Amino acid sequence: MRRSAPLIPFALVLALSAQEAPVPVSPLQRKAVVETLAKALKAEYVFPEVAGTVGQTLQAKAAQGGYEGAGTAKDFAEALSKDLREQGKDGHFRVRFDPSFKSDSEEEKPPTKEEIAEARTESARRAFGIAKVEQLPGNVGYLEVLGFGPTEFVGPAFTAALSILSGTEALILDLRRNDGGDPESVAYLVSHFFVEGDTRHLNSIYNRPRNRTRQYWTSPTVGVHYTGPVYVLTSGRTFSGGEECAYDFQTQKRATLVGETTGGGANPGHGVALGHGFVAFVPTGRAINPVTQTNWEHVGVKPDVAVPAAEALKTAHTAILKDLLAKEKDAGARKRLETVLARVEKGEAEPVRYGR
Known part of the structure; x- marks a missing residue:
């Protein structure tokens, strides 16, 4: 069924507003999340010696009120992500707020x-x-x-x-x-x-x-x-x-x-x-x-x-053309390659012709 045009952007505005509305996080919730995170690190992080240290550091910060300024879910997730990466030195670490998340178990379960x-x-x-x-x-x-x-x-x-x-x-x-x-x-x-x-x-x-x-x-x-x-x-x-x-x-x-x-x-x-x-x-x-x-x-x-x-494509393309030119023996083919190489080195696009 075709919907009238004004309804679509209005629905999008409502959806975006719902997603961006700040969700408050209480001190007790922050404490519980940090404790669960520390346990997860200790049980699963690939480097157990690092896991213990990082977990203890996060818990100590939480106990000292270090996350009091992170009063929303977004701010708290960003603060935890930053601390995890800084303390663990691992770029894969991140925390997000996603109430719809279904537990991603390490156990192999066949998908439906x-x-x-x-x-x-x-x-x-x-x-x-x-x-x-x-x-x-x-x-x-x-x-x-x-x-x-x-x-x-x-x-x-x-x-x-x-x-x-x-x-x-x-x-x-x-x-x-x-x-x-x-x-x-x-x-x-x-x-x-x-x-x-x-x-x-x-x-x-x-x-x-x-x-x-x-x-x-x-x-x-x-x-x-x-x-x-x-x-x-x-x-x-x-x-x-x-x-x-x-x-x-x-x-x-x-x-x-x-x-x-x-x-x-x-x-x-x-x-x-x-x-x-x-x-x-x-x-x-x-x-x-x-x-x-x-x-x-x-x-x-x-x-x-x-x-x-930003220069990688031009650099690679130029190197390839120079290599092809060095190996080419046919005079006509060499001339065509020289023309292409000159354009690539200058950053010029090859002209497109639609007429006969």
Whole structure:
């Protein structure tokens, strides 16, 4: 049924007002939330020696009235997030106010059909994490990935995108706005960049609550294998699974990284209900790269070519064109590449002609 136009913005205003209305938090509620958070850290945080210290520090601050100025749920969540990150030195720590949150248990429970359908729809709305697939001047492929959703949803989209770009001379994978996701999907994407039959151990994740380590390998079932040169773009915003993707390419010596040092978050985890509508993301695991036997926590992934993130695409594209030009023997092809290179270096777009 079609609704009249004035009703829609009015409904949006009501929804936004409801979301932004400050929710008061009492001293007793703050105390209870901090105590629950300290217990959750002690039971699940991947580094138990850090968990105890951080929990005690937060409880001491609460007992001394350190959170009295955080009288609303939003302010209290932000204050806890800030203290967690400062004390724990872990970028994955965060607290939010979300009364609708359903406990995110470490126990493996099969999702319902409704949950699967909802997740698939949401993944599709996000274009399966793919922001752009493009053939750049000079026959250079460009793929921007914003995140890594469940493999069963995003995997076919990754393969389709790389199928489109399979005939390019080189490929640029843009992770500058990628904030992470499923490590299995990271491995699935990276799998496309090795020849068929070349199996690689890419990453392992140790999980403290389960006391077990899971390995992530390249998948033998991907339908496209891209063998050309690869450049990966990074920024300070690149985080978590986005960092792992860049780190996998770098440690396997499969790509040249261009851009900025990444955010430095290598400890995955899950949401924990703290009561009174508050939820904490508690890192329960840590990545262990099979090549370096460490990860990028705190330090980030350092690019091979360090440039500001805004200049990374131009830098990578220019490097590829220069390499293609150095290898090209045909005079006509060289002239075309020289023209493209000159435009890219000047930051000029290739002219589009619609007439015959």
